[in-house]
Amino acid sequence: AQSVTQLDSQVPVFEEAPVELRCNYSSSVSVYLFWYVQYPNQGLQLLLKYLSGSTLVESINGFEAEFNKSQTSFHLRKPSVHISDTAEYFCAVTSYSSASKIIFGSGTRLSIRP
Amino acid sequence: GAVVSQHPSRVICKSGTSVKIECRSLDFQATTMFWYRQFPKQSLMLMATSNEGSKATYEQGVEKDKFLINHASLTLSTLTVTSAHPEDSSFYICSARAGGSSSYEQYFGPGTRLTVT
Numbered sequence: 001a002q003s004v005t006q007l008d009s010q011v012p013v014f015e016e017a018p019v020e021l022r023c024n025y026s027s028s029v030s031v032y033l034f035w036y037v038q039y040p041n042q043g044l045q046l047l048l049k050y051l052s053g054s055t056l057v058e059s060i061n062g063f064e065a066e067f068n069k070s071q072t073s074f075h076l077r078k079p080s081v082h083i084s085d086t087a088e089y090f091c092a093v094t095s096y097s098s099a100s101k102i103i104f105g106s107g108t109r110l111s112i113r114p
Numbered sequence: 115g116a117v118v119s120q121h122p123s124r125v126i127c128k129s130g131t132s133v134k135i136e137c138r139s140l141d142f143q144a145t146t147m148f149w150y151r152q153f154p155k156q157s158l159m160l161m162a163t164s165n166e167g168s169k170a171t172y173e174q175g176v177e178k179d180k181f182l183i184n185h186a187s188l189t190l191s192t193l194t195v196t197s198a199h200p201e202d203s204s205f206y207i208c209s210a211r212a213g214g215s216s217s218y219e220q221y222f223g224p225g226t227r228l229t230v231t
Contacts (some may be wrong), residue, residue: 032218036222041225041227042224042225043118043120043207043222043223043224043225044158044207044209044222045222046219046221046222049219051218090157090158094218101148101160101163102148102160102209102220104157104158105157106156106157107155107156107157109155
């Protein structure tokens with residue numbers, strides 16, 4: 001079984017400041033890792049994913065996440081945030097053996113202050 | 115590509131009535147669809163997994179007689195909340211997966227907010 005831990009329920013930052021949203025996972029098998037973003041009253045949108053290969057993955061809007069197997073982490077970072085990045089961010093994990101059940105973390109609310 | 119829609123986006127119903135929520139994959143065939151429930155400021159909790167043409171598999175603690183799931187075609191799954199009560203008020207999100215069991219990616223619908231009065 002897999003589990004995901006997002007230690008920070010809320011992260012307030014100033015606009016143009018860097019941000020890191022932390023995610024740790026637990027699994028006895030190889031995993032696929034995801035970050036999803038949810039804007040108010042909307043569904044989830046896939047932000048980025050790690051399947052295999054390069055441990056650093058990037059999104060089109062400047063976010064990146066690095067898969068660290070030894071630390072079982074998949075932290076999300078952005079060097080300079082924008083007001084429009086205000087949203088809830090969910091880290092998630094699945095594996096080939098889990099029949100594609102996705103396990104979500106509890107979410108981190110990113111709030112950007114002008 | 116890979117768009118999933120839900121209808122309705124919002125619904126208000128009276129206690130004791132039933133509500134049906136539709137989930138459609140618009141540009142691909144979804145062999146598997148998932149239904150999630152999200153309470154305010156909380157994460158998504160998987161309710162059930164439905165495969166086209168077969169009975170849904172419910173997660174532990176989810177009442178299958180209360181949350182009826184039908185996956186009648188490769189592009190449509192429905193969730194019916196029967197005899198709804200205020201505690202059923204929540205945000206319901208579906209997702210769809212194309213391909214076989216080795217496919218990992220799910221595409222999420224925009225969600226349906228159910229309010230039971």
